[in-house]
Amino acid sequence: MLNYLLIGRGYWGKICQKTLTELQDITLKYIVTSQKPSHNTPCEIHYSNTWRPLLEKKDIDGIVIASPSATHYDIAKAFIKKKIPVFIEKPMTLCVKQAQELCQLEKEFACPVVVDHILLFSPAFRAISDYIKKLNLDIHAISFIAGKYKPYPHDTSMLWEWAPHDLAMCFDLINAPLDIQHITQQKKQIDTNYCQEIKLTTQVGSTKVEFKWSTLFENPTRKMIIKCSDRQIEFNDKIEPKVTVIHANNKVETLNYSSKSPLTAAFEHFLDIILTKKTSFTNTTLGLKVVKAVHDIEHQLT
Numbered sequence: 001m002l003n004y005l006l007i008g009r010g011y012w013g014k015i016c017q018k019t020l021t022e023l024q025d026i027t028l029k030y031i032v033t034s035q036k037p038s039h040n041t042p043c044e045i046h047y048s049n050t051w052r053p054l055l056e057k058k059d060i061d062g063i064v065i066a067s068p069s070a071t072h073y074d075i076a077k078a079f080i081k082k083k084i085p086v087f088i089e090k091p092m093t094l095c096v097k098q099a100q101e102l103c104q105l106e107k108e109f110a111c112p113v114v115v116d117h118i119l120l121f122s123p124a125f126r127a128i129s130d131y132i133k134k135l136n137l138d139i140h141a142i143s144f145i146a147g148k149y150k151p152y153p154h155d156t157s158m159l160w161e162w163a164p165h166d167l168a169m170c171f172d173l174i175n176a177p178l179d180i181q182h183i184t185q186q187k188k189q190i191d192t193n194y195c196q197e198i199k200l201t202t203q204v205g206s207t208k209v210e211f212k213w214s215t216l217f218e219n220p221t222r223k224m225i226i227k228c229s230d231r232q233i234e235f236n237d238k239i240e241p242k243v244t245v246i247h248a249n250n251k252v253e254t255l256n257y258s259s260k261s262p263l264t265a266a267f268e269h270f271l272d273i274i275l276t277k278k279t280s281f282t283n284t285t286l287g288l289k290v291v292k293a294v295h296d297i298e299h300q301l302t
Helices: 011-021 052-056 069-081 096-108 123-135 158-173 262-276 284-301
Strands: 002-007 026-032 046-048 062-065 086-089 113-116 139-147 178-190 193-204 207-214 221-228 231-236 243-247 252-254
Touching: 002 011, 011 026, 011 262, 052 069, 062 069, 062 262, 069 086, 069 096, 086 262, 096 284, 113 262, 113 284, 123 158, 123 221, 123 231, 123 243, 123 262, 139 158, 158 178, 158 193, 158 207, 158 221, 158 284, 178 284, 193 284
Parallel strands: 002 026, 002 062, 026 046, 062 086, 086 113, 139 207
Antiparallel strands: 139 221, 178 193, 193 207, 221 231, 231 243, 243 252
């Protein structure tokens, strides 16, 4: 049985806590949060309002970082240096230089790191990735559309919330640099906040990839369309079945995939990485590529 430490118990941190407590082979032993524990909190969980003293604990086998993105670097750096495996929610950092340093530290200390680009763990997306690799399909173009109606404060970037998911899926399918070719944006004032729509055309290797992120959509949206020479693969995370393959002769095919939640799959992957000491397919190298891509897009928008 492995002991985990969870840092951060906001909206997503609470979901992480619930999912971790449902897993076999691990015990959630420590939680770092500014919130007071509820009356029904299991007595075996130890609460703290600071994480630094826990660096000296000898009974922590893995750490899950679900705190605000700006805190990821300092926490991950400290625990990697202690060779304690790290699971970081996306984005890995908000700064390219910090992401580069975490990449170097992961290698230097041979410490497993998993960056939770959650849709990479979606069984439906994994089915698409495996299908493309198995048939050696040539991807001609990809389009991503994502968003929902959500006004943001002016000091908060919607790009860092929405872009990492699609960029991670793109880089998982195509291992090549992203070249920005055209970008437009629209902003709308909503009381003291704002909504934004970003349209981006890029070249990733030899593949044309388009992105659209919007917080003006009426309904939550997460779609991906992959165009190959003789078929089109459609992924819609908000409906079932999530995956449809449309062949050139109009034959429709569906792919089989597990009903397991992406977060459960992500934590099971983290456990496997700890036990086998393998390198994750979504480690700091991918985390850096995503952070750099978001930084480059943000730079083009300013």
